[in-house]
Amino acid sequence: MGQPNCNVYLWKGDTLQYEACELSYKFNDYYQFDMKGIAILDSCIAICPYYAYAIYEKGVVYLKAGNFLGWDKYINLAVELDPLTYLTSRASCRGKFFADYAGAIRDIDLLDSLVSYDIGHTHDGTYHLLAYQALCYRQLGKYHKAIELFEARIASDPDFIGFYDYLHLGVCYQKLNDHDSALACFQKQIDHNSIAEGYYYAAISYKKIGEEEKYEQALGESLRLLKIKQKMVDPYHVLEDEIFLMDIESLKASDKALHNN
Amino acid sequence: MLALDMRTLLAYEIKNKKRMRIFRLSYLLLCFVLVISCETVEDKPLRYLGDIPFSKLTDNKEFVICNGEQNVFQYFNLGDNLSFEGGKRKLISVFDKEYNSQKVTKESGMVRIRFIVNCNGETNRFRILESDLRYQEKSFDNSIINQLLSITRSLNGWGPKYNNGKAVDYYQYLIFRIVDGQIIKILP
Numbered sequence: 353m354g355q356p357n358c359n360v361y362l363w364k365g366d367t368l369q370y371e372a373c374e375l376s377y378k379f380n381d382y383y384q385f386d387m388k389g390i391a392i393l394d395s396c397i398a399i400c401p402y403y404a405y406a407i408y409e410k411g412v413v414y415l416k417a418g419n420f421l422g423w424d425k426y427i428n429l430a431v432e433l434d435p436l437t438y439l440t441s442r443a444s445c446r447g448k449f450f451a452d453y454a455g456a457i458r459d460i461d462l463l464d465s466l467v468s469y470d471i472g473h474t475h476d477g478t479y480h481l482l483a484y485q486a487l488c489y490r491q492l493g494k495y496h497k498a499i500e501l502f503e504a505r506i507a508s509d510p511d512f513i514g515f516y517d518y519l520h521l522g523v524c525y526q527k528l529n530d531h532d533s534a535l536a537c538f539q540k541q542i543d544h545n546s547i548a549e550g551y552y553y554a555a556i557s558y559k560k561i562g563e564e565e566k567y568e569q570a571l572g573e574s575l576r577l578l579k580i581k582q583k584m585v586d587p588y589h590v591l592e593d594e595i596f597l598m599d600i601e602s603l604k605a606s607d608k609a610l611h612n613n
Numbered sequence: 614m615l616a617l618d619m620r621t622l623l624a625y626e627i628k629n630k631k632r633m634r635i636f637r638l639s640y641l642l643l644c645f646v647l648v649i650s651c652e653t654v655e656d657k658p659l660r661y662l663g664d665i666p667f668s669k670l671t672d673n674k675e676f677v678i679c680n681g682e683q684n685v686f687q688y689f690n691l692g693d694n695l696s697f698e699g700g701k702r703k704l705i706s707v708f709d710k711e712y713n714s715q716k717v718t719k720e721s722g723m724v725r726i727r728f729i730v731n732c733n734g735e736t737n738r739f740r741i742l743e744s745d746l747r748y749q750e751k752s753f754d755n756s757i758i759n760q761l762l763s764i765t766r767s768l769n770g771w772g773p774k775y776n777n778g779k780a781v782d783y784y785q786y787l788i789f790r791i792v793d794g795q796i797i798k799i800l801p
Binding site for chain 2: 383385386387390413414416417418419420421423424449450451452586587588589590594595596597598599602
């Protein structure tokens with residue numbers, strides 16, 4: 353979350369927020385987890401108890417430590433004070449950090465109901481919030497709803513597709529055994545952002561429809577890309593549909609078992 | 614004679630009082646030294662939020678933090694999230710195999726186990742945090758906690774992380790999202 357421009361508060365005549373905002377810049381002098389930096393945030397809140405930015409930033413430290421109790425307390429306060437700014441983060445962090453997909457869906461719906469403009473992206477920019485909502489529905493097993501939302505999002509802004517939107521949509525179709533649609537999505541993923549996962553899931557669909565040669569090629573390419581780390585990446589979390597060497601090895605092992613039988 | 618006796622007595626009493634004062638001061642000094650020496654790492658204020666100081670009640674005193682307590686990273690500081698041999702799929706498979714959901718209470722919520730992985734991939738300083746699915750504090754039954762903790766402790770495959778080519782120590786956590794006693798998701 354970007355730091356507010358403190359002059360905004362001065363312009364509004366809110367000297368308390370202005371003072372808290374000016375002090376909050378000192379937080380950047382410390383490593384995020386440093387108790388001295390957190391004490392700065394506490395001082396900001398003491399100056400102005402409704403300065404949402406400081407409350408939010410304090411919550412982020414708890415979030416990154418996996419402390420759901422601390423994070424929930426502070427993010428809820430921040431959302432209460434400034435829902436349009438902080439609902440985005442609460443939604444995507446609920447899903448990403450705590451697999452609270454239902455909570456994420458609710459927050460995205462709430463934000464959408466409060467504004468008439470594009471609700472924007474997840475806190476880390478990986479997904480548009482509507483694509484992320486589609487992914488959350490998928491994680492809850494609601495594949496048809498997920499497909500509907502993914503397709504609508506892609507159609508609404510074809511020039512700005514997320515890194516992994518086609519991949520996740522393809523896996524939705526795969527789960528419904530619609531391998532033709534799945535393969536079309538995986539090809540779009542490969543064209544848009546060529547990663548090991550695109551080839552891996554394509555390999556699975558090829559296998560299901562009996563295209564052995566294409567299965568071998570796709571799996572081989574997936575392995576090659578995995579080895580050079582051209583794959584899904586996130587510093588905090590293993591992403592949905594992300595694969596590891598063990599996934600490819602498991603597929604190969606099950607092939608071998610089938611041949612031996 | 615009486616006056617001499619009184620002076621003698623007084624002198625004796627004064628000397629005794631001095632001795633008592635010295636004794637009291639020495640006793641107080643000894644107590645102070647004993648209290649200071651009893652202070653553990655736990656009593657010192659935390660450097661960073663979430664730091665886990667050593668506890669003689671729960672932690673292995675042989676566990677070495679290679680680069681010192683002041684230099685423990687967070688798992689995400691080095692950009693590659695989970696460093697576990699075989700990846701998350703392997704980690705999940707260990708819990709799939711070892712966690713027995715038939716023998717637990719049918720509770721729901723989240724459990725975080727946070728610990729340190731040292732430069733050799735060894736782990737210790739396990740700490741637990743629990744909540745219900747609405748992020749409110751809760752205590753799970755031991756049938757769940759003991760299993761999760763035991764399996765987490767037994768995990769063998771934590772990779773070292775490197776900073777400028779040097780293996781570092783780092784904080785790692787696992788969050789278990791539990792519904793009716795079943796683990797439905799492990800994060801990160």
